[in-house]
Amino acid sequence: MMMKPRYLAVAIGLILSCTAQGADISASAIEARFAALEKRLQVAENRAAKAEKRATEAEQQVKTLEARTTSNEQQTRLVAKDVETTGQKTAEVAKRTETLVADNNKNSSDNSGFKFTGYARSGVIMNDSGTSTESGPYVTPAGQTGGAVGRLGNENNTYVELNLEHNQTMASGATSRYKVMLADGQRSYNDWTAATSELNIRQAFVELGSLPTFSGPWKDSTLWAGKRFDRDNFDIHWLDSDIIFLAGTGGGIYDVKWGENLKSNFSLYGRNFDDLEDKNSDDTRIENYIVTANNYAGPFQWMLSGLRAKNNQDRENTGTRGVTNAADTGFHTLLAYHGDSFYGLREGTSKTALLYGHGLGAEVKALGSDGHLTDDASTLRLATYGITPISKNWSIAPAVLAQQSKDRYVSGDNYKWLTFNTRLIQQITENFELAYEGSYQYMDLDPQGYSDYNKVKGGFYKLTFAPTFKVGDISNMLSRPEIRFFATYMDWSKELDSYSSSDSFGTDGFTAGGQWNFGIQMETWF
Template identity: 90%
Template sequence: MMMKPRYLAVAIGLILSTTAQGADPSASAIEARFNALEKRLQMAESRAAKAEARATDAEQKVAKLETRTASNEQQTRQVAKTAETTQQQTADMAKRTETLASTNKNDGDNSGFKFSGYARSGVIMNGSGTSTESGPYVTPAGQTGGAVGRLGNENNTYVELNLEHKQTMASGATSRYKVMLADGQRSYNDWTGATSELNIRQAFVELGSLPTFTGPWKDSTLWAGKRFDRDNFDIHFLDSDIIFLAGTGGGIYDVKWSENLKSNFSLYGRNFDDLDDNNNSNDDTRIENYIVTANNYAGPFQWMVSGLRAKNNQDRENTGTQGVTNAADTGFHTMLAYHGDSFYGLREGTSTTALLYGHGLGAEVKSLGSDGHLTDDANTVRLATYGITPLSKNWSIAPAVIAQQSKDRYISGDNYQWVTFNTRLIQQITENFELAYEGSYQYMDLDPQGYQNNNKVKGGFYKLTFAPTFKVGDISDMLSRPEIRLFASYMDWSHQLDSYSSSDSFGTDGFTAGGQWNFGIQMETWF
């Protein structure tokens, strides 16, 4: 039998060892030892082979694990990159959303259709249960804008219906279309088509957030059409605008020069009565009046400047006791206003104050550009202020003052002076019922110099109203609507005021100085 070299070496070693010990083993004993030794060696070799196989398998598993780890690291890097990109896109989208919300903060939702409106309607009668005179401009001073308190002093139905459509483009640009239908009616009948004053008062389009506009124009809004100016504001309790600019034209809002300084620019066109006052539509007698306006805002302050031009309007003639005075064909108007977020800095609430001045065609300082009979020398100054504040948990108050002086308004030497004080009080009884109180006083000194056959008068007017009121909104908010109110009003005035005009309310049959009671019910709503 052939033995492997290593076995031979082992056998020789054993023989030598045996010989050295003096032993004489037989050949069979030696071969048995060799076989046992070979068997142990084979078992050791098998164990070594298995260990080597396990080591190789472990190395393969380690290699696979390293490969998988590298793959996971690559995927982790890709996920992190994707998350970073998504975060940036989210930030960009949030920024765009914030910009759109800022641009349209006064316009509600950024897309879709919107319906809004205003309405008031009610019935009024005197103490004898018959028709009576009423209205916020019922006094002689009302002809030049002298309003008195409106609560319990209105007998008409007036409705405004607004339809709007807004959309936001993929670029972020926005558009807004608005149309307003309005109707005023004094008849109590259900069908009033024959005496309706239905009219489209507004129809315009706005374009905002145009991506190609940069610098001061970046967040501006373009508009064109027929509209009420966005910067108009009023004293609701008197039904009197502090400033009312309207007509057909175009302009741009929100030109931002800095964080707290912005401007709005507009051009409005209006039409005056025909020169012959026959209200015909002959192009040769129709006078067109154009108004260029800049409205500038610095924080709560507003400064408005306007210029007016009506070519050929100087041919209009106003007749008075001292002769004829021609109307103006140009004019100037300005207003400085403060819109406060407190009640004159004294307590919580709101307040607004405005000082207005107009010359020539600008001397109609409230309804700018609406009066074509103003003279070249006409000058008007008006101060208006009002505020709203809660007095306690159940009481709120809203005082208002308007004062005006207008000289050389229609006739050289005429003079119209008046001042109105008005206060409305609200007492909450339950969450759906309140008691409203209103007091008004107006003093007037009017010298029309015979214009429209009106006479010189001076004197005072006052009105007191009590109105139990039901509502479903926030009853602590004096301007929340809708409301349904019952009312009782008492008014009186100086006897001299009855002789101001033969065509106004004072002095008519059944409506003379000495005290008048009016009773009625009215609803008012807006949304």
């Protein structure tokens, strides 16, 4: 029989082996060995075939896994792309949400919807005999021309302002605001005062702002019309005296922006003077019109107004030099600085204004409110105040108000006065403070017999101590509400008692020589 080459090689090997062992093995034994060897080789070959088959299958599985891995990688890239796209969409949604929140916050800051605000003060005051007494920030003879003194511990009236507003923001971004103010002032202590009520609608106006059709300097401006206090009036609260008070019925536009820090307000206000007593006059009803340009450059303000009241020149004022006719025109100007520090010296705030008026503009505070001013009337006023903390528990607010007015009501008259006022606050606890106020006013008044007023000269001073309770920020001098107990001492030059028979000084029980007043008062605003 024929042997396969590998078997032949094995046989030769066995032969040689047998030869080496002595050549004593028979042919049948050799053949048997060959058969056993062939069988073992066949088994090995079968195992090798199976192993090769398994290797082929494993290789196929590897290829399948590689294909699956490639597919998974592609799917992973697709998923990653989807995640990236989703992230972009999420970012867009977040951005839109942020915009909506900002818009919502803007609407919230615009106080969209209804809003209620108010101011009120009310209290009782008596002298050291437990009887009624005279009081008020304008209690001195200089008060007739605006000479205010400190108000703390010097008020006995109930005054209330109630403000209702409705604000709205349109889809276009335009805004509207409607406001009405109801006010009443009383000196009666009774609970029912309808018979002596001074209930009045002091404001009723509409504003339209951010109109989308406005562009350039008018883009962010606000139109208004109605009866109102001018938005940019400001005052010295400790004296209860406005530095400038422009009010009436009319219309205008706020915030015409010429540059980043330069803007203007323009307005027309109408007011009414007392009717003329002369029935032969063409028109006994006198209306006064005020045209104003109010300009701002950073912290500086320059205000210029012109006034016109037809036929008001028929009004006659009588003095020792005879009759002087009232003015029918006038002008007014104000230059102010609104500081964000205490006169540049330390933290706090301060405001300073210089005002001048001529003719009908010679009433420089309540602009256009006095129809008895003459053609030659001229008034110069300085007003300044500041607020600053001076230590952890102390704050101070000094104020100065000074004025000179000539030919005001009759030819040759002269009204001069100067007021110094300071309020100190000492913080005791979170809800309790001690308030101190001192005022001094010097006046030199020569009315030339107008309204039977007499020439006087002298000084007035007032000192007040007021333990005060409050629930707001005790360190903020302007936070309210407050409830105050107070004791006030005031005195003045005896000569001032003879200024007029119709004013407070010189009346029964209220003459020079020293006056004590005691009382309790609340004040609030929100």
